Amino acid sequence: MFGFIVQRLLATIPVLGMVAVFVFLMLRLTPGDPAAVLAGDNGTPDQIAQIRESLGLNEPLLVQLGIWLGNILQGDFGQSYFFKKDVSELILLRVEPTLALATTTLILTIVVAVPIGVLAAYRHGTWIDRSVMAFSVAGFSVPVFVLGYILIYLFAMEIDLFPVQGYKPISDGFWPFIHRLVLPSITLSVIYIALIARITRASVLEVLGEDYIRTAYAKGLKPNTVLLKHALRNAAVPIVTVIGIGIALLIGGVVVTESVYNIPGLGRLTVDAVLGRDYPTIQAIIIVFSFVYVVINLLIDLSYSLLDPRIRY
């Protein structure tokens, strides 16, 4: 197991290296010029040229790449072209809102999706099953921004239960923190609930048809015990995989939800950086995301051995 972990972590180094080079080159090949953006709408050609020079954008591409990679190896992601702040500082400012939203969404998703998925499988073919499936289809079909606006209209504007927008850090108190996360978490979790409930139902349904389930019933075990101890545990691998991918997607930026609810998370930072051609920020965010994805995938793989003793590394 230890060897496996070390091997996987070492494998991240070439992955991140390739991501770094790819992102760097892709950004330079994309139309747009940060100097033109920085100069402002009234900027003159001379001003733009001066800014390009000061940012080092006139250097040959390979020189720019070499300087950037050298700085990264020293732990320096550089400064944002716009804010003149360290990119690592900008990313750290955005981590808490993203993690908070991802965590509440995930908790809500697991608490709702797994039970209704199991229930739908257990009551296969009944109105409960059909209701869960109908919800699942609806959850996939309604765009996040539409659901967000509907919830805001109902619960923030018609009934003043929640604020329309904004984020409060947990340091401002637990209640203001959670109060502002309720609607965004519900909005965001619907699609994940739909997905995970469906996967749970399918996995549990498959397991329920196995011989050992019939044996368990024959031994006189209670339905709950059969369902939760035998069926769900054996159906857990695909469910955990989907949940893991969900976590990666949530951390990777939930741009629409962050925009609709005005949450200053990593998703919004990414979009702003892309629109502004803020190369150092985009590059750093993508490297961080890549690393997070790799780690989450590793954790998912490790969880398999806990859920299924037959899997060994």
Place this chain on the structure above:
Amino acid sequence: MNWGRTFAKSAAKTALAAAVALPMTLGMTATASAETTLRVVMHSDLKIVDPIWTTAYMSRNYGYMVYDTLFAMDAETNVHPQMVDSYTVSDDKLTYTMTLRDGLKWHDGAPVTSEDCIASIKRWGSKDSMGQKLLEFVSEFKAVDDKTFQIVLNKPYGLVIASLAKPSSNVPFMMPKRVAETPSSEQISDYTGSGPFVFKVDEWKPGDVAVFEKFDDYVPRSEEPSWAAGGKVVKVDRVEWVSIKDHQTAVNALLEGEVDYLESPPTDLLPLFEGNDDITAQILNPLGNQYMFRLNWLHPPFDNVKMRRAALMAINQIDFVQATIGNPEYYKECPAMFICGTSFASDEGTEIVMKSDIAGAKKMLEEAGYDGTPVVVMQSTDVDVLNNLGPVAADKLKQAGFNVDLQAMDWQTLVARRAKKEAPSDGGWNVFMTSWTAADILNPISAAGYNAGCDKAWFGWPCDAKMEELREAFATETDADKQKTLAVEIQKRAMEVVTHAHAGQWYQVPAWRSDKLSGVLGGPFPIFWNIAKSE
């Protein structure tokens, strides 16, 4: 039955609201203070905190919070002393002597001195086009004493005071000497100003919120405030510029009282405020903004004046403003290139852009021998008030017989591409459209579009010696009437050779909580002094 349902619904709403709001209220009671905070949603994020380094309007708006100016323009476009107490001009019009007001301080408590102002003018003058023009005429700056300094010219220049009162980007803001000595090619890192607000750099969360606190030692003028001129009396403790990217969310936040002021809600969302007595949505800048139709002189077909004239004959103002703004309350057809209602406004020579003459344009194209060279029109797709300009321009040019290649792109790509001098087939361009705040284009020196200095001109690079002669004559003319005559000549010349076309005026409509705010002032930029807030 209906009554019963209504009652039940109302009771449920009240109970739910109470259940959720109670802990919130309790929490708020514990942290409540007497501090008044104005929460504002600006048109964009604050990114660059050096208003000399960039021309971005957000940086200009930031500048008006943190810095002050020697002179300032009022709502009638008249110029008044602001930091300056009094000034004199020598009989030969070569020496301007300026004395600063008493009590002016930087945010760190140090007094504002002549040396600070001289260094600030020099930094601004090395960056801004109007400042560069001014410095061409300056032979020397002299600090007479701590509060008095002189600007000595090598020959009379008619725009010395107007330059120092330039209301929009780049505004000649005064900075401490140690800050102003930063080369204009580098961004400053010391945010000390002498303006009515102090920038709280430690509370600045880029892309989220920028915080300003009242500067208690600011000494406002005694006159009534008007635009950037007059007394800048701050009546709130803090101003927070909150970043809300989604327009609908920003409007919802204003409706719910979570923010107090929106700088520029899109016009299609303004009906949401109708009938709401707590919210006022009103044009605060009567001069508004002007669309610009810009052609590239470097490449065919618009390297030929007849082709440019044909393009001008094809377009008209009303089609542009209807397609982008829509509501006639928020746009205006205006024949004056220097903005209707201002000192240099005139209708002369601009009939050509007021009504399309497609037949005339076709005839002109034929005379010019148009060979079907594709015309690349760049269309911005992510700025609400610009999005539809490209398709309208493309349509009018097609009607006239041009072979149009309309290319859609985001605004940041467009601003990068417009700087390219290459042929359109190699990544260059032929036509783009943009918008200027009126305060930027009130005279032919500050307005970049009239610069016809070939390589030194703004994107499109017009090249016309006569236009440059006229601009030079305007700059050196000190008589207001003669300046007006020259401005008219410049306008006529701009239409003759087609440096650009003015494609209609439009207005932003800020909205604010009138149940809480009073004293909201108009101006070519958002003004946050004089606003009082009741909680």
